[in-house]
Amino acid sequence: MAKVILPGGEVREARGLTFLELLGPNAKEAAAALVNGEIRDLREEVPEEGEARILTLSDPQALEVLRHTAAHILAHAVLRLFPGTKLAIGPAIADGFYYDFRFESPITHEDLARIEEEMRRIVAEDLPLERVWLPRTEAERLLQEKGEVYKLELLEEIPGEKISFYRQGEFLDLCRGPHLPSTGLVRHFKLLDLAGAYWRGDPHRDMLTRIYGTAFATAQELESFLRWREEARRRDHRVLGPSLDLFSIQNETVGAGLVLWHPKGARIRRIIEDFWVAEHYKAGYKLVYTPHIGRSRLWQISGHLDFYRESMYAPIVIEDQEFFLKPMNCPFHISIYKTKTRSYRELPIRYCELGTVYRFERSGVLHGLLRVRGFTQDDAHIICRPDQVEEEIKRVLRFALHILRAFGFTEFTAYLSTRPEKYIGNPEDWERATEALRRAAEEEGLSYEVKAGEGAFYGPKIDLEVQDSLKRPWQLTTIQFDFNLPERFDMTFIGPDGREHRPYMIHRALLGSLERFFGILIEHYGGAFPVWLAPVQAVVLPVSEKDIPYAEEVAEKLRAEGIRAEAWTREGKTLRWLVREAQLQKIPYILVCGAREAAEGKAALRLRTSENLGPQPLPEIIARIRAADSSRSTAL
RNA sequence: GCCAGUGUAGCUCAAGGGGUAGAGCAUCCGCCUUGUAAGCGGAGGGUUGCCCGUUCGAGUCGGGCCACUGGCUCCA
Structure with a gap:
């Protein structure tokens, strides 16, 4: 008799039942069974002996199963919408799942919404996923009938005479499993991307269409994953770089893959380099x-010309001698x-x-x-x-x-x-x-x-x-x-x-x-560099044009202390505008200088975090910035 | 390099299934004299990525090229 540990911790003994039967009406959140460290279908029979544990959707180990089933639902939906599409492979991956297809005609991002809709329908239908074992010859005949060339290739590599398939509704796919007991359990998913991918990663073979998606056990997890993705997109250096005026890449004129370091990016680079050299x-x-170039002789000796030439720039010929970058x-x-x-x-x-x-x-x-x-x-x-x-x-x-x-x-x-x-x-x-x-x-x-x-x-x-x-x-x-x-x-x-x-x-x-x-x-x-790396550490803002001289004086004092500070003295800009600009530039310290501050030799200190510390004596501000700089921490 | 998508002003985006390109921000010029995330008005700015074609007429349709994006591949 095997012992089966239920999600609540209750232990049951059973024989001749499937896990699903054993669970009965308590099966709601059950996803799979863990038998001797192996994940199995709930539709399998409880083993003769040993121990098994029921995994629920929220079990980390079940996530892979959930996503794999989601991939099947994706393929199922695609076949409903685009009959004749050929299936390749559809595994769970670190952040979700994908499925590779060969469509008869190209699909676009707009189609993803339709496919997702169809997937929701398949989930709503709550179709049981059942494992079907077919003799090799029959499996082969079946796949041939469907014209599933990629599956046939996979089949060749599968040992044994009994071949595992999974069926959900009218959809049948060659698959080793395991899977959730029913499509209805895949509640929180989203299709994310469309991309090309070679069959078996081989550039000489067919180019397939890969659809990426992700799935989670709970709506919150899905949501926080999507938020994380959004945050990563927001932090994209290709977006932040130009908006913070750090660098640019101009392929039409300068050349693709060649970087122009703008003054602020160059400032950061210099700090990195100085640190690096000193250490x-x-x-x-x-x-x-x-040097940047060397004679071909050098690269012959090193072997680069023999083994690496296709990654090297073409030679420069001067005085009948070849030089290579x-x-x-x-x-x-x-x-x-x-x-x-x-x-x-x-x-x-x-x-x-x-x-x-x-x-x-x-x-x-x-x-x-x-x-x-x-x-x-x-x-x-x-x-x-x-x-x-x-x-x-x-x-x-x-x-x-x-x-x-x-x-x-x-x-x-x-x-x-x-x-x-x-x-x-x-x-x-x-x-x-x-x-x-x-x-x-x-x-x-x-x-x-x-x-x-x-x-x-x-x-x-x-x-x-x-x-x-x-x-x-x-x-x-x-x-x-x-x-x-x-x-x-x-x-x-x-x-x-x-x-x-x-x-x-x-x-x-x-x-x-x-x-x-x-x-x-x-x-x-996210573009908010710690003080030691920030290209501009402090910006001094005059409240009105009358305060410009004092603002400049303050900036000068900070610079004399080795702080990278600028006074923003542009005419016609309100303090509100300047503060916003400084915030968007993610400058760590904003020093507001008006008549009140000038009278007392202070500056009103606002941090990048939007925290407003009010008027502070200049020496205190300087000490604060210098401490943050030398600590190399992100604290302000 | 391969597959798919995209390419309109410096940036972000508009222009029903062909009819001659428009808005916000930025820039410039004024006005405003500003107290912590966008004050107001005006002006300039485009061979719609490039080339060829279809058409009376192309941002829009077709072909080729270039670039970018998402992946794949590559990374002695």
Whole structure:
């Protein structure tokens, strides 16, 4: 006899019944059953023995089932509205679900509303979802009859003779399940997007139409998800960038994927760079500068021309010599290393550079600041002895976390990518490097995931992913071993034994690229930068034109204290207008100066949060702003 | 690169199923002298992404290109 734990905690014993029968009229919110850690249909029979737990809709584990069923409802609705549409796959994903279709003629966003309406009808019909097992031959015949070419392909890969289908009303779909017992339980869902997707992610195969949607157990969860989505849209750096006058990208004239940093964006970048450089010097790095182009010989040695050429800009020919825009900084850093014979005593050498590189990215993948063609890597190459590897890796990782925390990131996940099938170098080096990465992650208390075989051919790596204020993941830091370039460039150092040895080389970028990182920062802070990064920290507003001289005096005093302050003295603008403008610019401090303040050497302080603190003595305001600046916190 | 959608003033958007482009904000010029999220009036601003075609006539219809958006793919 199996024990079945009901949602309320009550335990029942049963035999020969399905879960649904066991539950009877109490089945209302029941979604699935958890049997030995596996999620099963409620229409299945209670197992002979062991333990089972009934999951309700509000169980996190049931969410995937709910969404998978929602995907079926989507496909069902599509087939009702667009007969002849071919079905591909329809899984649950992190934020919802999708289904891939091949429509006979294109559909548009307007069709989504119709499809959603039809889905609601299917939900209202409360159709039972029943599992149907068909013998392989019959399954094949059935799918052939329907012309479901994609399903037939999937079928080929399914082992066994009994093939699982699910039926709801007139809709029957090849599917491994599990599913909710009935369509009526999918109450809170919404279709979100329409996109193209290749069949099996292969660009040589059919392009399908993917419909994205999401579903939740409760209306509140759906609503808060949609609000979150709306908030993310509002924070889009491509919207905030121009409206805060931070940067622009002008593809018709300047070029796609090439970023113009406006004065305010440049101010922020400079602060980031100054911080970055200062911290690197403190951490024992040596800053270098290298050119934007290099002769083809260099890129031949590095192998870029052989393996990376399609991502490089076409050569520039001068005096019969070919030069290439650099896609990476490493060959230059290595060239500096090689200017003389290096002793083991010199190592480790840590070269760092904010190096601007150019890579040809296909136009379809360009995306604001996040995916561009010209960008500045916060790059470094660490060249060290084998016995220093572990210590160096720990240092880099610790350093990376230190830098990222300064920018307000507190949640990290590490991904350790290990040796792929095709690799270069010897397995012992790989082993040593991989273990160093692993131990460093463990020592820093990072939760990490191993991506087996996902390393580049030239070395293992560890990537750090941060979560922004909206809990969205961004991969920033990458720390990567390279067993290839030291070979290619024949990098050596003289050991204590007087012989030449091959050093280890580690590539690393902490922020990734300044462009991408800036885009992420804009979204992370929603444009409201903490004081230390704010391009304008304080704005001084005169109440009327008579107060302009005092406003200018106040701004001057703040600037003398190293505060980035401006007096806004435009004629013909009311205080109301100026305050609104300052708020929209998300300037942290607004200092209102009128006759009353001038008389007492004060300014009325209003914060970006709209909090109005009234007149304050200037020294107090200055101290407050300076404290907020040096703390690097978001507090005002 | 691929699929779908979109492209009108600096920005956000209008112009019934072809009839010769309009509003708000911004800009400029005045007036107002302002006390914490838009004071008032006026003016300028467009080869409707580009090219070709259909038509008496194209922002609107057709074809090609370009760009962007959402994805997919790529990221030695």
